[in-house]
Amino acid sequence: MTQSGQAPILEIKGLRKEYGSTVALHDVHLTAYPGEFTVILGRSGAGKSTLMRCINRLVTPTAGEVRFNGSLVTENKRALRLHRRSIGMIFQQFNLVKRLPVLKNVLTGVLGYKATLPAVCQMFSREEKLRALECLDRVDMAHKAFQRTDTLSGGEQQRVAIARALNQRPILLLADEPVASLDPTIARTVLSYLQKINEEMGITVLLNIHQVNYAREFGRRIIGLAGGVITFDGDVSSLTDDILSSIYGGRPEDTYDE
Amino acid sequence: MNEKSAAAHRASDLDYRARLETLLDSAMTPAQKYRRFAIQIGIIAVTVAVLYITALHTNVSIAELVRGIPAIADYVSRMYPPDWGYTRVILEPTLETVEIAIWGTFLGILLGIPLGLMAARNISPHVIVYASARFILNSLRGVSELVFALIFVSAVGLGPFPGILALALHNAGMLGKFYAEAIETIDPGPMEALEATGASWLQIIAFAIIPQVIPHFVTYNMYRFEVSIRAATVLGLVGAGGVGFHLISSIRLFDYRETAVVLIVIILLVVITDYLGALLRAKII
Structure with a gap:
C-alpha cells in the first residue's frame, strides 16, 4: 500500500509502553501514508488502544518516538495542542456529553482552534455553527442537530461523534473500536461513513477493531497486533487463516461477530 | 447512504x-x-x-462595614497575646465537645440511613412512605441544633447528653437527605439485574445500592462530623455541654485573650477532622 513519493503522515519507531510490570506495546514500528485506510486487528488486550493513544499522547509511551506529519510528538503543551487538533478520535463509548444538544457536541470539535475564553462562555459564530451542521450532514445527522444527544440511538450517537471529529478538520482519524457496542447492521453503517470520509475527503483512517469480518470488508491494509507485537502488516488480500490464528492464537472463526 | x-x-x-x-x-x-x-x-x-x-x-451597607473596621481591629488586638495558660482549663470541655460530636454524628447516621432509604424516589417502597420520610427529614433540618438543645435541656437536664440528642436529630435530617439524593443518582442497571434474579428489596439495597453509594456516604458523614464539632462548641451556650460555655463566658467577661485560645483550639479540631477525613476517603474511594 506504500504510496511512493509521498511523505508519511505517521511514523512510529521503537514504541514501547509498560504499565507497571506488564508490557502493553513491545518495540512497535509503523508507518502510514496519507489517504490510507488501515485496520489494526487484534483481540482485546493486544495493545490496540494503547497504540492509538500513544499517537495523540493520551498515553505517554515508555520509549520510542511518534512522528506525525513530519514532526515529533512531544510533551510540549503548545505543540501537542496543534498535533491533537489535526487528529480526530472516535471512541467505543462515543464519549459525547449526553446532556448537551447534538450541535454543541459537534461544536466542541473546533475547541482546539479557539481561544479559551470565548469557548468557555460557549460563544460560537454563525460560521462555526454552519460548519458544524455541514459536518453533521456528512454523516446524515443534520436533521437531529438541535435535539439533546441522549435522545439518539447508539449508532446515531457514534455518527455525531464522527461529525465532532470531522469538525476538527483532521488529517488523521483514529477510530478505537467504534462499533464494538453496536449491532452488526448499524456497525456496517457507521464503518461505511468512515470509509466514505476516507475516500471523499482523503482523511487517513486508522481503525482498531477485533472482528475479522469487518476488517476484511473495510480494511485495505491490515496490521495484526498480538501481545503488544506487530505480527502482520500487509494487504487485506494476503490475510490468510494461518496469519489470523497467529494474531488471535486460536481458531479465527471464533472471532466473527455474526 | x-x-x-x-x-x-x-x-x-x-x-x-x-x-x-x-x-x-x-x-x-x-x-x-x-x-x-x-x-x-x-x-x-x-x-x-x-x-x-x-x-x-x-x-x-459597605459604608457601615468600613466604618466598623477600627472596632474590629480593636477587638482582635485585645485577643493578643492568647492566654495559653487557659488551655489547661478548656482541655476537658474540648474533649467533651469531640465526644458530643462523635455521638451526635453516630446517632444521626443510624437514624439517617432508614429515613434516607425511604426518601429516595427510586427505591422507596411506597409513595406515602416516600412523602412521610421527606416530611420528617425536612422538619428535622428545619429546626436548628440550638433549638433542639433547648428543648432537650429542659427535658433531660443540663450536660452533654441533651447536646448529643440535639445534634443527632439535626444530623439525621441532613444525612437522610444527602443519602436519598446519592441513591437517586446511582446507575439503575445493577438494581435491574438483581431484581431479575429474584432478590428481595433489602438484598437489592445491600448488593446493588450500598456498594455504589459508599464513597458519598463516607464523604457526607465526615462532613457532618466536622460540622458537628463546630456546632457542639456552641451548644455550651444553652447549657448542653462542651467548650462552648467557656467560649461564651470568656466573651461576656471581656477575657478576649481566653477567647482567642478557645477559637484556636476549635480551628485546630476542624483542621484535624478535615485531615483525617481526607485520609479515610483516599483509602475507601
Whole structure:
C-alpha cells in the first residue's frame, strides 16, 4: 500500500509502553501514508488502544518516538495542542456529553482552534455553527442537530461523534473500536461513513477493531497486533487463516461477530 | 447512504449553503429567540431586584462595614497575646465537645440511613412512605441544633447528653437527605439485574445500592462530623455541654485573650477532622 513519493503522515519507531510490570506495546514500528485506510486487528488486550493513544499522547509511551506529519510528538503543551487538533478520535463509548444538544457536541470539535475564553462562555459564530451542521450532514445527522444527544440511538450517537471529529478538520482519524457496542447492521453503517470520509475527503483512517469480518470488508491494509507485537502488516488480500490464528492464537472463526 | 446529501457536499454549492442556513435558522423562530432573550433579561432583572430589596431590609451597607473596621481591629488586638495558660482549663470541655460530636454524628447516621432509604424516589417502597420520610427529614433540618438543645435541656437536664440528642436529630435530617439524593443518582442497571434474579428489596439495597453509594456516604458523614464539632462548641451556650460555655463566658467577661485560645483550639479540631477525613476517603474511594 506504500504510496511512493509521498511523505508519511505517521511514523512510529521503537514504541514501547509498560504499565507497571506488564508490557502493553513491545518495540512497535509503523508507518502510514496519507489517504490510507488501515485496520489494526487484534483481540482485546493486544495493545490496540494503547497504540492509538500513544499517537495523540493520551498515553505517554515508555520509549520510542511518534512522528506525525513530519514532526515529533512531544510533551510540549503548545505543540501537542496543534498535533491533537489535526487528529480526530472516535471512541467505543462515543464519549459525547449526553446532556448537551447534538450541535454543541459537534461544536466542541473546533475547541482546539479557539481561544479559551470565548469557548468557555460557549460563544460560537454563525460560521462555526454552519460548519458544524455541514459536518453533521456528512454523516446524515443534520436533521437531529438541535435535539439533546441522549435522545439518539447508539449508532446515531457514534455518527455525531464522527461529525465532532470531522469538525476538527483532521488529517488523521483514529477510530478505537467504534462499533464494538453496536449491532452488526448499524456497525456496517457507521464503518461505511468512515470509509466514505476516507475516500471523499482523503482523511487517513486508522481503525482498531477485533472482528475479522469487518476488517476484511473495510480494511485495505491490515496490521495484526498480538501481545503488544506487530505480527502482520500487509494487504487485506494476503490475510490468510494461518496469519489470523497467529494474531488471535486460536481458531479465527471464533472471532466473527455474526 | 443518502445520495442527495452526498451530492450536496460541494462546499461551493450556494444552494447547499442556503440549505444549511435555513436549517440553522429553523432551530428557533424569531419569536422563540425573542422570548428566550426576554426570559434571560427577566431572570437577571428579578435576581438584581431581589438582592437589592433584601439588602435594603437587612441593612447591608459597605459604608457601615468600613466604618466598623477600627472596632474590629480593636477587638482582635485585645485577643493578643492568647492566654495559653487557659488551655489547661478548656482541655476537658474540648474533649467533651469531640465526644458530643462523635455521638451526635453516630446517632444521626443510624437514624439517617432508614429515613434516607425511604426518601429516595427510586427505591422507596411506597409513595406515602416516600412523602412521610421527606416530611420528617425536612422538619428535622428545619429546626436548628440550638433549638433542639433547648428543648432537650429542659427535658433531660443540663450536660452533654441533651447536646448529643440535639445534634443527632439535626444530623439525621441532613444525612437522610444527602443519602436519598446519592441513591437517586446511582446507575439503575445493577438494581435491574438483581431484581431479575429474584432478590428481595433489602438484598437489592445491600448488593446493588450500598456498594455504589459508599464513597458519598463516607464523604457526607465526615462532613457532618466536622460540622458537628463546630456546632457542639456552641451548644455550651444553652447549657448542653462542651467548650462552648467557656467560649461564651470568656466573651461576656471581656477575657478576649481566653477567647482567642478557645477559637484556636476549635480551628485546630476542624483542621484535624478535615485531615483525617481526607485520609479515610483516599483509602475507601
